[in-house]
Amino acid sequence: MATTLPKTDIVLAGVGWVGGIIAAELTKKGYKVVGIERGKERTTEDYYMAHDELRYAQRYEMMQDLAKETVTFRHNKKQRALPYREWGSFLIGEGVGGSGLHWNGQTFRFLPYDFEIYSKTVERYGKDKIPAGMTLQDWGITYDELEPYFDKFDAMTGIAGEPNPLPGSPQVKYPNPPMMETPVTKLFKEASKKLGYHPYHMPSNNLTKNYTNPDGISRSACQYCGFCERFGCEYGAKASPIVTVIPVAKKTGKFDVRTHSVVRRVIHTDGKASGVLYVDTRTGEEYIQPADVVVVSAYQMNNIKLLLNSKLGTPYDPETGRGAVGKNYAYQTYLGKATGLFDEKEFNLYGGAGALGAQIDDFNGDFFDHSKLDFLHGATIHITHLGDRPIANNNVPHGVASWGKEFKEKSVFYANRSLQIKAQGSSMPWKDNYIDLDPTYKDAFGDPLLRMTFNWKDQDRNLMKYMGNKSAEIMKEMGATHVNKGGDDIADYDIRNYQSTHNTGGVIMGADPETSVLNSYLQMWDCDNVFVPGASAFPHNSGYNPTNTVGALAYRAAEGIEKYLKTGGSLV
Amino acid sequence: MSDKDRNQNEKAGNSRRTFLRNSGLTVGGLVLGGAVGSLFNVKSDSNAESADHKNMVSSSNPNQALMYFTPDQFKTVEALSETIFPKTESGPGAKELGVVYYIDHQLAGSWGLNTREYMTGPFYPAKAVPEQGYQTHLKRQQVFDIGIESINAYSTKKFKKKFQELEKEDDKIAILKDFEEDKVKLNSSLSSSFFFSILRSATIEGVYADPMYGGNKDMGGWKMKNFPGHQASFTNVLGKDKFVAMKPQSLNAQHKM
Ligand SMILES: Cc1cc2nc3c(=O)[nH]c(=O)nc-3n(C[C@H](O)[C@H](O)[C@H](O)COP(=O)(O)OP(=O)(O)OC[C@H]3O[C@@H](n4cnc5c(N)ncnc54)[C@H](O)[C@@H]3O)c2cc1C
Numbered sequence: 001m002a003t004t005l006p007k008t009d010i011v012l013a014g015v016g017w018v019g020g021i022i023a024a025e026l027t028k029k030g031y032k033v034v035g036i037e038r039g040k041e042r043t044t045e046d047y048y049m050a051h052d053e054l055r056y057a058q059r060y061e062m063m064q065d066l067a068k069e070t071v072t073f074r075h076n077k078k079q080r081a082l083p084y085r086e087w088g089s090f091l092i093g094e095g096v097g098g099s100g101l102h103w104n105g106q107t108f109r110f111l112p113y114d115f116e117i118y119s120k121t122v123e124r125y126g127k128d129k130i131p132a133g134m135t136l137q138d139w140g141i142t143y144d145e146l147e148p149y150f151d152k153f154d155a156m157t158g159i160a161g162e163p164n165p166l167p168g169s170p171q172v173k174y175p176n177p178p179m180m181e182t183p184v185t186k187l188f189k190e191a192s193k194k195l196g197y198h199p200y201h202m203p204s205n206n207l208t209k210n211y212t213n214p215d216g217i218s219r220s221a222c223q224y225c226g227f228c229e230r231f232g233c234e235y236g237a238k239a240s241p242i243v244t245v246i247p248v249a250k251k252t253g254k255f256d257v258r259t260h261s262v263v264r265r266v267i268h269t270d271g272k273a274s275g276v277l278y279v280d281t282r283t284g285e286e287y288i289q290p291a292d293v294v295v296v297s298a299y300q301m302n303n304i305k306l307l308l309n310s311k312l313g314t315p316y317d318p319e320t321g322r323g324a325v326g327k328n329y330a331y332q333t334y335l336g337k338a339t340g341l342f343d344e345k346e347f348n349l350y351g352g353a354g355a356l357g358a359q360i361d362d363f364n365g366d367f368f369d370h371s372k373l374d375f376l377h378g379a380t381i382h383i384t385h386l387g388d389r390p391i392a393n394n395n396v397p398h399g400v401a402s403w404g405k406e407f408k409e410k411s412v413f414y415a416n417r418s419l420q421i422k423a424q425g426s427s428m429p430w431k432d433n434y435i436d437l438d439p440t441y442k443d444a445f446g447d448p449l450l451r452m453t454f455n456w457k458d459q460d461r462n463l464m465k466y467m468g469n470k471s472a473e474i475m476k477e478m479g480a481t482h483v484n485k486g487g488d489d490i491a492d493y494d495i496r497n498y499q500s501t502h503n504t505g506g507v508i509m510g511a512d513p514e515t516s517v518l519n520s521y522l523q524m525w526d527c528d529n530v531f532v533p534g535a536s537a538f539p540h541n542s543g544y545n546p547t548n549t550v551g552a553l554a555y556r557a558a559e560g561i562e563k564y565l566k567t568g569g570s571l572v
Numbered sequence: 573m574s575d576k577d578r579n580q581n582e583k584a585g586n587s588r589r590t591f592l593r594n595s596g597l598t599v600g601g602l603v604l605g606g607a608v609g610s611l612f613n614v615k616s617d618s619n620a621e622s623a624d625h626k627n628m629v630s631s632s633n634p635n636q637a638l639m640y641f642t643p644d645q646f647k648t649v650e651a652l653s654e655t656i657f658p659k660t661e662s663g664p665g666a667k668e669l670g671v672v673y674y675i676d677h678q679l680a681g682s683w684g685l686n687t688r689e690y691m692t693g694p695f696y697p698a699k700a701v702p703e704q705g706y707q708t709h710l711k712r713q714q715v716f717d718i719g720i721e722s723i724n725a726y727s728t729k730k731f732k733k734k735f736q737e738l739e740k741e742d743d744k745i746a747i748l749k750d751f752e753e754d755k756v757k758l759n760s761s762l763s764s765s766f767f768f769s770i771l772r773s774a775t776i777e778g779v780y781a782d783p784m785y786g787g788n789k790d791m792g793g794w795k796m797k798n799f800p801g802h803q804a805s806f807t808n809v810l811g812k813d814k815f816v817a818m819k820p821q822s823l824n825a826q827h828k829m
């Protein structure tokens with residue numbers, strides 16, 4: 001029998017970026033918040049020994065324990081879904097701070113076009129431009145409405161960046177100057193300028209100077225240590241919940257974090273949630289935490305899992321298109337790329353930072369004309385200077401084997417002579433790309449795992465091919481001796497190779513309860529004291545990393561929760 | 573390898589021969605049966621012998637002993653890793669870098685037992701498409717056991733010798749290629765290319781992981797790539813146009829601080 005604990009105002013299922021933001025905002029307003037987090041407490045001191053490529057980047061020290069929980073995957077309904085048994089395509093974090101600890105910090109706002117993608121596509125190209133099966137829809141909110149929340153996230157984290165020079169792009173004033181210019185970013189910028197594009201420095205959440213945010217939190221500048229993505233930052237320079245929002249919430253004395261505790265269910269009857277059921281994994285004991293508001297903040301995947309296993313909302317049915325929980329799962333089309341090998345140049349590639357880079361947005365969103373193209377939306381094309389760690393980076397010219405004498409000689413020779421341009425592409429939603437519960441495989445508690453049914457479509461293949469060509473064009477202009485181009489022969493989605501942890505959709509927001517789960521405050525249509533902020537709310541994915549938009553939506557949800565606590569009922 | 577290490581190894585070789593002689597196990601230079609005999613596998617030419625086994629008996633590095641492999645598996649994997657990452661003009665190969673110790677130690681722990689991976693059935697290795705990833709019920713320890721056995725069986729069938737006994741580089745390459753290209757059938761739960769891919773990535777890891785893991789001896793892997801390892805900051809070098817080579821540092825430097 002579960003023990004019922006004293007009631008709180010707000011309970012969070014998961015304490016990462018979303019949970020941290022909600023906790024800070026509402027405790028500042030005087031509300032009591034309980035955060036249930038399955039992983040352990042994490043502090044900056046933990047990363048004293050962090051410069052270990054094997055432990056963190058290859059053995060995934062900071063990621064969820066897959067033995068306890070994973071997802072299953074198939075390309076289509078005819079295949080048998082099988083578990084994602086070892087890490088590959090995406091990595092999901094665990095512990096206080098969540099994936100916000102080991103992210104890169106590449107921090108972009110989605111475009112005005114993204115939030116109204118359906119309307120704007122129809123307006124410019126007509127309805128017929130949207131292919132059959134593409135479940136494109138507007139978000140139920142506009143960029144202008146979200147702008148103040150973006151500004152809040154930018155100021156809280158201290159983003160470093162410069163204005164985007166592309167005509168028509170939103171002009172953002174970042175609180176800190178951009179990251180360092182290196183010979184790598186410079187070369188990229190010169191080449192893309194020559195080709196008529198509009199390069200700029202990637203907006204970064206690796207601090208560029210000592211910074212004190214509006215909450216009074218001071219952090220120091222990034223040291224370009226080269227062990228950033230997949231690693232925790234030993235300087236606190238990378239914005240993460242544990243060096244920003246969580247200490248702010250804790251200081252109020254109103255935030256209670258319970259670690260090693262897994263939420264299994266949101267408890268609800270008749271459209272009202274009463275709290276969550278969780279297990280303390282150190283004692284094995286079950287608890288019920290009652291609350292006035294339940295926030296599901298367990299990362300995109302587990303947000304869906306918690307809703308489905310709790311029987312909250314209507315599960316999506318790909319046959320009829322009815323129901324919305326699990327609908328519009330999308331990802332990131334990231335395989336259009338070009339690797340350049342330079343015989344004559346050597347770069348200091350061993351150092352870098354998670355969000356040190358330059359890019360062009362010329363081929364993202366609807367900045368370019370799609371009338372004659374066989375895909376919608378696009379990609380941002382970037383070069384990064386992250387720190388080329390030696391296990392993962394072994395580039396050789398096309399045609400050289402992946403082992404043996406020649407491989408060794410070439411991979412050693414090109415270690416500091418290889419640059420990569422990658423196109424981070426958008427991902428459109430499709431009727432038959434979706435998430436539901438797996439009928440066979442279970443997690444450590446016996447609850448069903450999520451089942452992902454997902455594959456690339458011609459939209460994605462055409463987009464990646466186009467972007468591969470653009471990337472190669474720039475790389476040639478940069479003077480590479482050999483250019484290895486990617487994106488030409490994309491067949492099926494491959495879960496083995498890391499692409500990005502930018503999983504989106506499944507608990508989407510919108511203006512219509514028939515086709516979405518959440519309203520524009522991330523409040524459930526079907527259960528008005530449950531809020532589900534996260535990338536799960538995205539109806540499609542843009543050509544940018546998700547977290548700035550996730551953060552803005554979390555600030556919006558925090559405002560909604562406060563409104564709800566005061567007035568009750570549906571906020572829209 | 574530094575000269576100091578080499579001297580120590582030679583010394584170790586000598587003392588082992590002394591041990592063998594004193595223990596009465598040899599008759600006219602031939603070692604007789606039993607665990608010790610097969611372990612040392614003494615050849616008549618004593619120089620070749622010490623070159624062959626100096627790693628195994630080195631007393632200078634307590635990290636160099638076996639946690640998982642049998643001595644024979646050790647030799648096969650040492651030869652395999654050296655074929656994947658051979659000694660060349662640009663620097664040491666897997667053998668000199670101690671990669672096989674790295675692989676041995678990794679197999680003995682969490683990685684070898686897939687403890688942080690979803691290993692709950694049912695398993696359908698034959699029905700899975702490659703894009704679904706790892707689908708065998710076999711853990712990496714078993715993958716290596718079967719892989720090594722099969723490599724040696726295949727090598728014996730083709731060339732009448734175990735893999736580690738092959739003399740010609742081309743023969744070794746031919747065998748590994750057949751494994752890489754799935755030309756050899758292992759069993760219904762394990763393909764030869766799957767074993768090869770794990771072996772290859774483990775070899776690369778052993779070349780470049782921090783030396784505390786047993787490979788990358790003397791940071792020799794890093795030195796080849798001019799990778800400086802653990803450094804506190806690169807703020808002052810990253811903007812430079814010229815390549816800046818730095819003396820590498822392992823995490824041990826941080827631990828001593
Ligand atoms: C390697 C890597 C690089 C990335 N780089 C970038 C980048 O450059 N830019 C960008 O915008 N985004 C990036 N991301 C994505 C970014 O990390 C996420 O978008 C962001 O962290 C999402 O916030 P969240 O609060 O939804 O989830 P998280 O921050 O992951 O937090 C979710 C928390 O919930 C906990 N949890 C889950 N299930 C339960 C449960 N049942 N019970 C209790 N607790 C639970 C988890 O342990 C976790 O702590 C990257 C991600 C990875 C892995």
Ligand code: SF4
Pocket residue numbers: 205206207221222223224225226227228229231232233234235236237238352353354
């Ligand atoms: S690169 Fe900068 S932000 Fe990233 S971990 Fe190192 S010091 Fe921190």
